[in-house]
Amino acid sequence: LTVGVVKESKPGETRVALVPKLVERLVRRGLSIVVEPGAGAAAALPDELFEQAGARIGDAWDADAVLKVAPPTSAEVGKLGAGKILIGFLSPLSNVDGLGELADAGVTAFAVESIPRISRAQAMDALSSQSSVAGYRAVLLAAQRLPRFFPMLTTAAGTVPPAKVLVLGAGVAGLQALATAKRLGAQPTGYDVRPEVAEQVRSVGAQWLDLGIEAVGEGGYARELSEEERAEQQRRLTEATTGFDAVITTALVPGRKAPTLVTAEAVRGMRPGSVIVDMAGEAGGNCELTEPGEDIVAENVTICSPLNLPAEMPAHASELYARNLTELLELFVDSEGRLSLDFSDEIVAGACVAGGEEKAD
Numbered sequence: 001l002t003v004g005v006v007k008e009s010k011p012g013e014t015r016v017a018l019v020p021k022l023v024e025r026l027v028r029r030g031l032s033i034v035v036e037p038g039a040g041a042a043a044a045l046p047d048e049l050f051e052q053a054g055a056r057i058g059d060a061w062d063a064d065a066v067l068k069v070a071p072p073t074s075a076e077v078g079k080l081g082a083g084k085i086l087i088g089f090l091s092p093l094s095n096v097d098g099l100g101e102l103a104d105a106g107v108t109a110f111a112v113e114s115i116p117r118i119s120r121a122q123a124m125d126a127l128s129s130q131s132s133v134a135g136y137r138a139v140l141l142a143a144q145r146l147p148r149f150f151p152m153l154t155t156a157a158g159t160v161p162p163a164k165v166l167v168l169g170a171g172v173a174g175l176q177a178l179a180t181a182k183r184l185g186a187q188p189t190g191y192d193v194r195p196e197v198a199e200q201v202r203s204v205g206a207q208w209l210d211l212g213i214e215a216v217g218e219g220g221y222a223r224e225l226s227e228e229e230r231a232e233q234q235r236r237l238t239e240a241t242t243g244f245d246a247v248i249t250t251a252l253v254p255g256r257k258a259p260t261l262v263t264a265e266a267v268r269g270m271r272p273g274s275v276i277v278d279m280a281g282e283a284g285g286n287c288e289l290t291e292p293g294e295d296i297v298a299e300n301v302t303i304c305s306p307l308n309l310p311a312e313m314p315a316h317a318s319e320l321y322a323r324n325l326t327e328l329l330e331l332f333v334d335s336e337g338r339l340s341l342d343f344s345d346e347i348v349a350g351a352c353v354a355g356g357e358e359k360a361d
Ligand code: NAD
Pocket: 116, 117, 118, 119, 121, 122, 125, 127, 128, 131, 168, 169, 170, 171, 172, 173, 174, 191, 192, 193, 194, 219, 220, 221, 222, 223, 225, 250, 251, 252, 253, 254, 259, 261
Protein backbone atom coordinates (compact mmCIF):
# COMPACT_ATOMS: atom_id res chain seq x y z
CA LEU A 1 0.00 0.00 0.00
CA THR A 2 1.25 3.48 -0.87
CA VAL A 3 0.46 6.08 1.77
CA GLY A 4 0.44 9.80 1.00
CA VAL A 5 1.10 12.52 3.57
CA VAL A 6 -0.23 15.81 2.24
CA LYS A 7 0.38 19.42 3.22
CA GLU A 8 -2.56 20.84 5.15
CA SER A 9 -4.32 23.72 3.39
CA LYS A 10 -6.55 25.01 6.21
CA PRO A 11 -5.33 28.41 7.45
CA GLY A 12 -3.50 28.04 10.75
CA GLU A 13 -3.24 24.26 10.54
CA THR A 14 0.40 23.53 11.37
CA ARG A 15 0.12 19.81 12.10
CA VAL A 16 1.09 17.01 9.76
CA ALA A 17 -0.47 13.54 9.75
CA LEU A 18 2.72 11.49 9.87
CA VAL A 19 6.18 12.06 11.39
CA PRO A 20 9.53 10.54 10.34
CA LYS A 21 9.77 8.20 13.35
CA LEU A 22 6.54 6.50 12.31
CA VAL A 23 7.46 6.55 8.61
CA GLU A 24 10.27 4.16 9.58
CA ARG A 25 7.85 1.86 11.37
CA LEU A 26 5.41 1.78 8.44
CA VAL A 27 8.19 1.19 5.92
CA ARG A 28 9.29 -1.80 8.02
CA ARG A 29 5.69 -3.05 7.75
CA GLY A 30 6.03 -3.03 3.95
CA LEU A 31 4.24 0.26 3.18
CA SER A 32 5.59 2.94 0.82
CA ILE A 33 5.29 6.52 2.03
CA VAL A 34 5.10 9.60 -0.21
CA VAL A 35 5.25 13.03 1.42
CA GLU A 36 4.14 16.24 -0.30
CA PRO A 37 6.99 18.81 -0.33
CA GLY A 38 6.86 20.97 2.79
CA ALA A 39 4.10 18.88 4.44
CA GLY A 40 5.87 18.89 7.81
CA ALA A 41 7.55 22.28 7.58
CA ALA A 42 5.16 24.05 9.97
CA ALA A 43 5.64 21.24 12.53
CA ALA A 44 9.45 21.60 12.45
CA LEU A 45 9.77 18.49 10.26
CA PRO A 46 11.67 19.35 7.07
CA ASP A 47 11.45 17.08 4.00
CA GLU A 48 15.00 15.74 4.59
CA LEU A 49 13.93 14.08 7.83
CA PHE A 50 11.10 12.26 6.05
CA GLU A 51 13.53 11.16 3.31
CA GLN A 52 16.05 9.91 5.83
CA ALA A 53 13.28 7.86 7.44
CA GLY A 54 12.55 6.14 4.13
CA ALA A 55 9.80 8.29 2.57
CA ARG A 56 9.83 9.69 -0.96
CA ILE A 57 9.03 13.38 -1.50
CA GLY A 58 6.49 13.67 -4.31
CA ASP A 59 2.83 13.76 -5.29
CA ALA A 60 1.20 12.43 -2.14
CA TRP A 61 -2.34 12.82 -3.54
CA ASP A 62 -1.55 10.02 -5.96
CA ALA A 63 -1.10 7.44 -3.18
CA ASP A 64 -3.58 4.63 -2.47
CA ALA A 65 -4.32 6.02 1.00
CA VAL A 66 -4.04 9.68 1.92
CA LEU A 67 -3.48 10.80 5.53
CA LYS A 68 -4.72 14.22 6.60
CA VAL A 69 -5.36 16.27 9.71
CA ALA A 70 -8.22 18.63 8.71
CA PRO A 71 -11.17 17.63 6.46
CA PRO A 72 -10.36 17.99 2.72
CA THR A 73 -11.66 20.91 0.67
CA SER A 74 -13.80 20.16 -2.41
CA ALA A 75 -10.74 20.74 -4.63
CA GLU A 76 -8.81 18.22 -2.53
CA VAL A 77 -11.60 15.63 -2.83
CA GLY A 78 -11.21 16.11 -6.61
CA LYS A 79 -7.52 15.20 -6.30
CA LEU A 80 -8.36 11.96 -4.48
CA GLY A 81 -10.61 10.21 -6.96
CA ALA A 82 -12.37 6.85 -7.02
CA GLY A 83 -10.92 3.88 -5.18
CA LYS A 84 -8.74 5.97 -2.86
CA ILE A 85 -8.70 5.80 0.91
CA LEU A 86 -8.73 8.90 3.10
CA ILE A 87 -8.04 8.97 6.84
CA GLY A 88 -8.34 12.09 8.98
CA PHE A 89 -10.53 14.34 11.14
CA LEU A 90 -13.69 14.56 9.02
CA SER A 91 -16.24 16.03 11.52
CA PRO A 92 -18.71 13.22 10.72
CA LEU A 93 -21.52 14.60 12.91
CA SER A 94 -21.54 18.10 11.41
CA ASN A 95 -20.00 17.71 7.95
CA VAL A 96 -22.76 15.80 6.14
CA ASP A 97 -22.11 17.59 2.80
CA GLY A 98 -18.38 16.86 2.95
CA LEU A 99 -19.02 13.17 3.56
CA GLY A 100 -21.52 13.11 0.67
CA GLU A 101 -18.87 14.63 -1.59
CA LEU A 102 -16.37 11.94 -0.60
CA ALA A 103 -18.91 9.16 -1.18
CA ASP A 104 -19.87 10.61 -4.59
CA ALA A 105 -16.20 10.73 -5.56
CA GLY A 106 -15.87 7.01 -4.74
CA VAL A 107 -13.48 7.61 -1.84
CA THR A 108 -13.48 5.22 1.12
CA ALA A 109 -13.13 7.61 4.03
CA PHE A 110 -12.27 6.88 7.66
CA ALA A 111 -12.98 9.55 10.28
CA VAL A 112 -10.77 9.34 13.36
CA GLU A 113 -13.66 10.79 15.39
CA SER A 114 -15.70 7.67 14.59
CA ILE A 115 -13.19 5.11 15.84
CA PRO A 116 -15.06 3.29 18.65
CA ARG A 117 -13.72 4.24 22.08
CA ILE A 118 -12.99 0.67 23.13
CA SER A 119 -9.85 -0.55 24.91
CA ARG A 120 -8.40 -2.14 21.75
CA ALA A 121 -8.64 1.20 19.94
CA GLN A 122 -7.12 3.33 22.71
CA ALA A 123 -3.81 3.78 20.86
CA MET A 124 -5.77 5.04 17.83
CA ASP A 125 -7.83 7.58 19.78
CA ALA A 126 -6.98 10.87 18.07
CA LEU A 127 -9.75 12.74 19.90
CA SER A 128 -7.99 11.92 23.16
CA SER A 129 -4.44 12.64 21.98
CA GLN A 130 -5.38 16.03 20.56
CA SER A 131 -7.62 16.90 23.54
CA SER A 132 -4.65 16.32 25.84
CA VAL A 133 -2.57 18.78 23.86
CA ALA A 134 -5.46 21.27 23.85
CA GLY A 135 -6.03 20.97 27.62
CA TYR A 136 -2.37 21.67 28.28
CA ARG A 137 -2.23 24.65 25.92
CA ALA A 138 -5.46 26.13 27.33
CA VAL A 139 -3.86 26.40 30.76
CA LEU A 140 -0.71 27.99 29.36
CA LEU A 141 -2.93 30.53 27.60
CA ALA A 142 -4.82 31.27 30.82
CA ALA A 143 -1.55 31.66 32.74
CA GLN A 144 -0.22 34.02 30.11
CA ARG A 145 -3.31 36.23 30.04
CA LEU A 146 -3.80 36.35 33.81
CA PRO A 147 -2.26 39.51 35.28
CA ARG A 148 -1.43 37.47 38.38
CA PHE A 149 0.93 34.60 39.27
CA PHE A 150 -0.18 30.97 39.03
CA PRO A 151 2.07 29.60 41.82
CA MET A 152 2.29 30.76 45.40
CA LEU A 153 5.30 32.99 45.94
CA THR A 154 6.92 34.04 49.16
CA THR A 155 9.20 37.00 48.48
CA ALA A 156 10.76 39.85 50.41
CA ALA A 157 8.14 42.08 48.79
CA GLY A 158 5.28 39.99 50.13
CA THR A 159 3.45 36.71 49.69
CA VAL A 160 1.35 35.90 46.65
CA PRO A 161 -1.37 33.26 47.02
CA PRO A 162 -1.70 30.58 44.32
CA ALA A 163 -4.17 31.24 41.50
CA LYS A 164 -7.47 29.38 41.73
CA VAL A 165 -8.32 27.58 38.51
CA LEU A 166 -11.72 26.03 37.80
CA VAL A 167 -12.06 23.50 34.99
CA LEU A 168 -15.60 22.82 33.79
CA GLY A 169 -15.90 19.44 32.08
CA ALA A 170 -13.40 16.84 33.26
CA GLY A 171 -13.02 14.63 30.18
CA VAL A 172 -9.66 14.13 28.49
CA ALA A 173 -8.96 17.85 27.89
CA GLY A 174 -10.28 18.88 31.31
CA LEU A 175 -8.16 16.36 33.22
CA GLN A 176 -5.04 17.44 31.34
CA ALA A 177 -5.92 21.08 32.09
CA LEU A 178 -6.29 20.27 35.80
CA ALA A 179 -2.99 18.38 35.89
CA THR A 180 -1.21 21.21 34.05
CA ALA A 181 -2.63 23.90 36.35
CA LYS A 182 -1.43 21.83 39.32
CA ARG A 183 2.06 21.50 37.83
CA LEU A 184 2.20 25.27 37.37
CA GLY A 185 1.51 25.72 41.07
CA ALA A 186 -2.13 26.84 40.86
CA GLN A 187 -4.97 25.43 42.97
CA PRO A 188 -7.16 23.51 40.53
CA THR A 189 -10.80 22.49 40.96
CA GLY A 190 -12.68 20.26 38.55
CA TYR A 191 -16.39 19.93 37.78
CA ASP A 192 -18.42 17.58 35.59
CA VAL A 193 -21.91 16.12 35.41
CA ARG A 194 -20.49 12.59 35.33
CA PRO A 195 -19.89 11.73 39.00
CA GLU A 196 -17.49 8.90 38.15
CA VAL A 197 -14.81 11.41 37.13
CA ALA A 198 -14.55 12.83 40.68
CA GLU A 199 -11.90 10.25 41.53
CA GLN A 200 -9.89 11.07 38.38
CA VAL A 201 -10.06 14.78 39.23
CA ARG A 202 -8.73 14.08 42.72
CA SER A 203 -6.02 11.79 41.35
CA VAL A 204 -4.38 14.69 39.49
CA GLY A 205 -4.28 16.72 42.70
CA ALA A 206 -7.37 18.85 42.09
CA GLN A 207 -10.45 19.45 44.22
CA TRP A 208 -13.85 18.19 43.08
CA LEU A 209 -16.72 20.64 42.87
CA ASP A 210 -19.97 18.82 43.59
CA LEU A 211 -23.08 20.70 42.46
CA GLY A 212 -25.40 17.71 42.85
CA ILE A 213 -26.42 17.52 39.18
CA GLU A 214 -25.75 14.23 37.41
CA ALA A 215 -26.23 13.66 33.67
CA VAL A 216 -24.64 10.42 32.49
CA GLY A 217 -25.47 9.57 28.88
CA GLU A 218 -24.59 6.82 26.41
CA GLY A 219 -21.13 5.37 25.86
CA GLY A 220 -19.49 7.16 28.79
CA TYR A 221 -20.47 10.63 27.52
CA ALA A 222 -22.64 13.22 29.25
CA ARG A 223 -26.26 13.67 28.16
CA GLU A 224 -27.87 17.04 27.48
CA LEU A 225 -29.48 18.53 30.61
CA SER A 226 -33.21 19.21 30.83
CA GLU A 227 -34.25 22.86 30.90
CA GLU A 228 -34.75 22.85 34.69
CA GLU A 229 -31.44 21.10 35.29
CA ARG A 230 -29.72 23.62 33.04
CA ALA A 231 -31.16 26.59 34.89
CA GLU A 232 -30.21 25.05 38.24
CA GLN A 233 -26.69 24.27 37.03
CA GLN A 234 -26.21 27.84 35.76
CA ARG A 235 -27.44 29.24 39.05
CA ARG A 236 -25.10 27.08 41.12
CA LEU A 237 -22.14 27.68 38.81
CA THR A 238 -22.69 31.44 38.91
CA GLU A 239 -22.23 31.25 42.67
CA ALA A 240 -19.26 28.89 42.38
CA THR A 241 -17.23 30.77 39.75
CA THR A 242 -16.84 33.90 41.90
CA GLY A 243 -13.42 33.72 43.46
CA PHE A 244 -11.69 31.81 40.66
CA ASP A 245 -8.88 33.59 38.80
CA ALA A 246 -9.14 31.41 35.71
CA VAL A 247 -11.95 29.26 34.35
CA ILE A 248 -11.22 26.73 31.60
CA THR A 249 -14.32 25.28 29.97
CA THR A 250 -14.30 22.02 28.01
CA ALA A 251 -17.91 20.76 28.24
CA LEU A 252 -19.24 19.05 25.13
CA VAL A 253 -22.14 16.77 24.31
CA PRO A 254 -21.51 14.86 21.05
CA GLY A 255 -23.42 16.30 18.09
CA ARG A 256 -25.09 19.06 20.17
CA LYS A 257 -24.50 22.72 20.81
CA ALA A 258 -22.13 23.13 23.78
CA PRO A 259 -23.97 23.76 27.08
CA THR A 260 -23.85 27.29 28.50
CA LEU A 261 -22.15 26.93 31.87
CA VAL A 262 -20.81 30.44 32.45
CA THR A 263 -23.51 33.08 32.12
CA ALA A 264 -22.96 36.81 31.59
CA GLU A 265 -23.96 37.24 35.24
CA ALA A 266 -21.24 34.78 36.29
CA VAL A 267 -18.66 36.75 34.28
CA ARG A 268 -19.80 39.96 36.04
CA GLY A 269 -19.25 38.21 39.37
CA MET A 270 -15.60 37.38 38.63
CA ARG A 271 -12.71 39.55 39.85
CA PRO A 272 -11.46 42.11 37.29
CA GLY A 273 -8.51 40.67 35.35
CA SER A 274 -9.74 37.09 35.61
CA VAL A 275 -9.50 34.88 32.53
CA ILE A 276 -11.86 32.44 30.84
CA VAL A 277 -10.50 30.05 28.22
CA ASP A 278 -13.46 28.54 26.41
CA MET A 279 -12.40 25.34 24.65
CA ALA A 280 -15.90 24.66 23.32
CA GLY A 281 -15.92 27.60 20.86
CA GLU A 282 -16.39 25.40 17.82
CA ALA A 283 -19.64 24.05 19.30
CA GLY A 284 -20.85 27.55 20.23
CA GLY A 285 -18.92 27.95 23.50
CA ASN A 286 -19.60 27.24 27.18
CA CYS A 287 -19.61 30.92 28.15
CA GLU A 288 -22.52 33.13 27.18
CA LEU A 289 -20.18 35.97 26.14
CA THR A 290 -17.72 33.86 24.11
CA GLU A 291 -17.03 34.95 20.55
CA PRO A 292 -15.70 31.81 18.87
CA GLY A 293 -12.16 32.26 17.60
CA GLU A 294 -11.76 35.66 19.31
CA ASP A 295 -10.07 37.07 22.40
CA ILE A 296 -12.27 39.69 24.02
CA VAL A 297 -12.53 41.60 27.28
CA ALA A 298 -16.03 41.77 28.74
CA GLU A 299 -16.98 42.91 32.25
CA ASN A 300 -13.19 43.30 32.90
CA VAL A 301 -12.69 39.60 32.26
CA THR A 302 -10.58 38.27 29.37
CA ILE A 303 -12.48 35.61 27.39
CA CYS A 304 -10.39 33.58 24.93
CA SER A 305 -11.89 31.14 22.48
CA PRO A 306 -9.07 29.46 20.59
CA LEU A 307 -10.36 27.11 17.89
CA ASN A 308 -7.28 25.02 17.17
CA LEU A 309 -5.09 24.69 20.24
CA PRO A 310 -3.29 21.53 19.07
CA ALA A 311 -1.96 23.50 16.07
CA GLU A 312 -0.16 25.77 18.56
CA MET A 313 2.05 22.84 19.56
CA PRO A 314 2.45 21.08 16.21
CA ALA A 315 5.53 18.94 16.89
CA HIS A 316 4.06 16.83 19.68
CA ALA A 317 0.47 17.13 18.46
CA SER A 318 1.61 15.69 15.09
CA GLU A 319 3.66 12.97 16.74
CA LEU A 320 0.75 11.76 18.87
CA TYR A 321 -1.67 11.98 15.95
CA ALA A 322 0.77 10.10 13.70
CA ARG A 323 0.95 7.31 16.27
CA ASN A 324 -2.87 7.10 16.28
CA LEU A 325 -2.95 6.86 12.47
CA THR A 326 -0.09 4.35 12.35
CA GLU A 327 -1.96 2.01 14.70
CA LEU A 328 -5.07 2.33 12.52
CA LEU A 329 -3.13 1.78 9.27
CA GLU A 330 -1.51 -1.34 10.69
CA LEU A 331 -5.00 -2.72 11.15
CA PHE A 332 -5.73 -2.04 7.46
CA VAL A 333 -2.87 -4.10 5.98
CA ASP A 334 -1.68 -7.72 6.00
CA SER A 335 1.77 -8.86 7.14
CA GLU A 336 3.29 -7.82 3.80
CA GLY A 337 1.81 -4.34 3.85
CA ARG A 338 -0.99 -5.08 1.32
CA LEU A 339 -4.41 -3.51 1.85
CA SER A 340 -6.68 -5.92 3.69
CA LEU A 341 -9.73 -4.08 5.05
CA ASP A 342 -11.83 -6.27 7.31
CA PHE A 343 -15.25 -4.63 7.66
CA SER A 344 -16.31 -7.25 10.19
CA ASP A 345 -13.86 -5.56 12.57
CA GLU A 346 -15.82 -3.01 14.62
CA ILE A 347 -12.97 -0.50 14.44
CA VAL A 348 -12.77 -0.61 10.63
CA ALA A 349 -16.55 -0.57 10.23
CA GLY A 350 -17.06 2.12 12.89
CA ALA A 351 -14.46 4.50 11.47
CA CYS A 352 -15.66 4.18 7.86
CA VAL A 353 -17.93 7.16 7.11
CA ALA A 354 -18.01 7.07 3.30
CA GLY A 355 -17.69 4.29 0.73
CA GLY A 356 -16.50 0.88 1.77
CA GLU A 357 -19.82 -0.89 1.09
CA GLU A 358 -18.53 -2.83 -1.91
CA LYS A 359 -15.64 -4.08 0.22
CA ALA A 360 -17.93 -5.26 2.98
CA ASP A 361 -18.52 -8.71 1.50
P1 NAD B 1 -16.10 15.41 25.63
O1 NAD B 1 -14.98 16.15 24.98
O2 NAD B 1 -17.21 14.92 24.78
O3 NAD B 1 -16.72 16.33 26.80
C1 NAD B 1 -15.89 16.92 27.77
C2 NAD B 1 -16.50 16.79 29.14
O4 NAD B 1 -17.61 17.66 29.28
C3 NAD B 1 -17.04 15.38 29.47
O5 NAD B 1 -16.34 14.89 30.60
C4 NAD B 1 -18.52 15.63 29.76
O6 NAD B 1 -19.01 14.80 30.79
C5 NAD B 1 -18.53 17.09 30.18
N1 NAD B 1 -19.84 17.74 30.09
C6 NAD B 1 -20.78 17.66 29.11
N2 NAD B 1 -21.86 18.41 29.42
C7 NAD B 1 -21.61 19.00 30.61
C8 NAD B 1 -22.33 19.90 31.44
N3 NAD B 1 -23.55 20.33 31.12
N4 NAD B 1 -21.76 20.29 32.60
C9 NAD B 1 -20.52 19.85 32.95
N5 NAD B 1 -19.78 19.01 32.20
C10 NAD B 1 -20.32 18.59 31.05
O7 NAD B 1 -15.51 14.19 26.48
P2 NAD B 1 -14.19 13.33 26.26
O8 NAD B 1 -13.05 14.03 26.88
O9 NAD B 1 -14.07 12.98 24.83
O10 NAD B 1 -14.49 12.03 27.12
C11 NAD B 1 -15.79 11.50 27.25
C12 NAD B 1 -15.79 10.08 27.77
O11 NAD B 1 -15.11 9.20 26.90
C13 NAD B 1 -15.12 9.90 29.11
O12 NAD B 1 -15.90 8.99 29.85
C14 NAD B 1 -13.82 9.26 28.80
O13 NAD B 1 -13.32 8.51 29.88
C15 NAD B 1 -14.24 8.40 27.66
N6 NAD B 1 -13.08 8.02 26.87
C16 NAD B 1 -12.87 6.70 26.59
C17 NAD B 1 -11.76 6.32 25.88
C18 NAD B 1 -11.50 4.89 25.55
O14 NAD B 1 -11.98 4.02 26.22
N7 NAD B 1 -10.74 4.61 24.50
C19 NAD B 1 -10.88 7.27 25.41
C20 NAD B 1 -11.12 8.61 25.71
C21 NAD B 1 -12.24 8.98 26.44
